[in-house]
Amino acid sequence: MSGDNMLAGRVWKFGDNINTDLMLPGPYLYQSAAAQAKAVFINNRPGWLEEMRQGDVIIGGFNYGMGSSRPAARSLRNCGVGFLLAETINGLFFRNSVNHGFRAFECPGVTRAFEEGDTAELSIEDWTATNRRTGQTLAVTPVPKMLLDMMLGGGILPLLEAQGLIAPKPLP
Amino acid sequence: MGMTMTEKILARASGGGTVKPGDVAVVDVETAVLMDMSFLPAGWRDILKVHAPNKVVIVFDHLVPAPTVQAAQAHRTGRAFAERFGIERLHDVGPDQGIAHAVVADRAYAVPGTVLVNGDSHTCAAGAFNCAARGVGGPDMLWAVTTGKAWFRVGETVRYDFTGRLPAGVSAKDIFLSIAGTYGAHVNQNVEYGGPGMSTLSINGRRTLATMGAELSAEFVIFEPDDALLQYVRERNQQPFEPAAPDPDAVYHERRSIDLGSLEPLVALPDAVVNNSVRISQVAGQRIDQAFIGSCANGTLDDLAVAAQVVAGRKVARGTRFIVTPGTQAIYRAALKAGYIETLLEAGAVVTPATCGACSGGHMAVLGPDEVCITASTRNFKGRMGDPSARIFMGSPATVAASALAGAIAHPGEFFRGDAA
Numbered sequence: 001m002s003g004d005n006m007l008a009g010r011v012w013k014f015g016d017n018i019n020t021d022l023m024l025p026g027p028y029l030y031q032s033a034a035a036q037a038k039a040v041f042i043n044n045r046p047g048w049l050e051e052m053r054q055g056d057v058i059i060g061g062f063n064y065g066m067g068s069s070r071p072a073a074r075s076l077r078n079c080g081v082g083f084l085l086a087e088t089i090n091g092l093f094f095r096n097s098v099n100h101g102f103r104a105f106e107c108p109g110v111t112r113a114f115e116e117g118d119t120a121e122l123s124i125e126d127w128t129a130t131n132r133r134t135g136q137t138l139a140v141t142p143v144p145k146m147l148l149d150m151m152l153g154g155g156i157l158p159l160l161e162a163q164g165l166i167a168p169k170p171l172p
Numbered sequence: 173m174g175m176t177m178t179e180k181i182l183a184r185a186s187g188g189g190t191v192k193p194g195d196v197a198v199v200d201v202e203t204a205v206l207m208d209m210s211f212l213p214a215g216w217r218d219i220l221k222v223h224a225p226n227k228v229v230i231v232f233d234h235l236v237p238a239p240t241v242q243a244a245q246a247h248r249t250g251r252a253f254a255e256r257f258g259i260e261r262l263h264d265v266g267p268d269q270g271i272a273h274a275v276v277a278d279r280a281y282a283v284p285g286t287v288l289v290n291g292d293s294h295t296c297a298a299g300a301f302n303c304a305a306r307g308v309g310g311p312d313m314l315w316a317v318t319t320g321k322a323w324f325r326v327g328e329t330v331r332y333d334f335t336g337r338l339p340a341g342v343s344a345k346d347i348f349l350s351i352a353g354t355y356g357a358h359v360n361q362n363v364e365y366g367g368p369g370m371s372t373l374s375i376n377g378r379r380t381l382a383t384m385g386a387e388l389s390a391e392f393v394i395f396e397p398d399d400a401l402l403q404y405v406r407e408r409n410q411q412p413f414e415p416a417a418p419d420p421d422a423v424y425h426e427r428r429s430i431d432l433g434s435l436e437p438l439v440a441l442p443d444a445v446v447n448n449s450v451r452i453s454q455v456a457g458q459r460i461d462q463a464f465i466g467s468c469a470n471g472t473l474d475d476l477a478v479a480a481q482v483v484a485g486r487k488v489a490r491g492t493r494f495i496v497t498p499g500t501q502a503i504y505r506a507a508l509k510a511g512y513i514e515t516l517l518e519a520g521a522v523v524t525p526a527t528c529g530a531c532s533g534g535h536m537a538v539l540g541p542d543e544v545c546i547t548a549s550t551r552n553f554k555g556r557m558g559d560p561s562a563r564i565f566m567g568s569p570a571t572v573a574a575s576a577l578a579g580a581i582a583h584p585g586e587f588f589r590g591d592a593a
Contacts, residue, residue, distance in 0.1 A: 017357075017444070019553060021553060021554075021555060021556070025555075026532075026533060026534075026555070029209070029212065029214070030212060030214075030240070030242045031214065032213070032214055033214050036214060043555070043560065062357075062359070063357050063359045063389055066357070066359075066389050067293065067551075067553065068292075068293045069291050069292055069293045069307050069308065069309050069310075071214075071215060071309060071310055088359050088360065089359075090359060090389050091325070091327070091359065091360055091389065091390075091391050092293060092307055092308070092309070094325075095308055095309055095312060096309040096311075099309055099311035099312055099315075100309070100311060144196045144325070146196055146198075146323070147196060147323070147325070155311055156311040156312070156314065156315050157217065157311055157314070160217075160314055160315065160318055163318075164220060164221070165219070165220055165221050165314075165318035165319065166217040166218060166219055166220060166314060166318065167217065167218035167220060169217060169218075
């Protein structure tokens, strides 16, 4: 795999209605973004952060990211998740994914097509996801270009920095 | 092709023409509401330019009066920001304090036919005012405040037509619990409310229903404008506006009709708001430790009036804590004047200052391990109001007040016998 539009990673499966509080538990809202990234799934899947590797893939079910406006997508990006594929993605979580530069895509049928530990390949050019073990390929719902550019470009904040609208601040 | 209310407002705010499901609309934001959580250091960035200070509103709400040093620091950051850019609509701790969505309603900051954003998920509350209002993230807020813009993916719309009138003792919360129980989540969809029965709902009732749209995972939640709404807004906001009604040939994903007269009080079981509603008879008698009425969904004057009606001349059960949190200090004062506060206090309720408080588990009645609560607020997720082992049932203010008296989940019907529908 090479190039920005082709990605691959080891699969971790999560179910339906994974809410933002599970990715970013309430008490961590008052801490730094770096500390928040060390709290992902600590209540529903303790130990996962130690097992996952940079570039791993989350596969979710329906309404992934339901709940609050908290920057859960930023925590997934910061803890090293390569991309997310889900049956459906909550609208507010998707906004935060685009705006924080986290790759999150809808892929109907993805829950059944992958087992935990499989390798998922994603092509953002062809809008497909492939299970390397089974060879099965699914269609990924394309993200409109404006939003995709923002997502792949690191989100809104770099744009605002470049335009002199907010003061620069290094990522955690 | 005709447009729904959501499509019309987004089209208008993106410079005219039309929008349809699947489009991305970049729109002018009429009102950008920042809250205290926006100013926490993990999300806030030093803003160098504000697009239009008169379009920005700042409300400290989740953490007021400040319960922690971090909250106090966030308030300081917010005050300094308001001062630096001359933002006049600052709702600090004091007489103008309240939950952002309730303040927006009290003051009619939500302008019909326009776009409003806030970094809190229950921003759809302002949909009661025929406003395309959406909860967004921290970066969205920085973008809106510095450029006056926001982006939205246009979703399909589900339209609900109300007929009839609610029976006495049944409220907007029960309409919501019925919709959430029957139809579940509305991911990536807009929800629009109208029909001949809509105008029988008070503005406050519409606010409850609009606020709870966040729990349907809806994009936008918008009520049709009627005379009562237009009068309400004109009495509070001098700004000219143009409400948006749906086109007669608007295209809906689905159109559903609800007879308000057929509804009854419902309760959502713990841990999930949608697909989780049951009749009260199924849970009646469940012992509770705490009963709570408050939040952007149920801190209205109507909600306090109903609670007072239920507990008037009666006592909260021994061993049960009954916490009532008005949505704003203005609502608190109105309830005081109407006698509701005295009635609640006499019955044994604790009435707190206006804040998100117990609803978001931040302060003012946090739940301990294994405790049971019935709440008239926004969410019953595991751990939402305190310890993850606590169980949170959700009902209407009438159901919660009746349960506070019984010390167990109870049907409110007996307190409304003889009331006209």
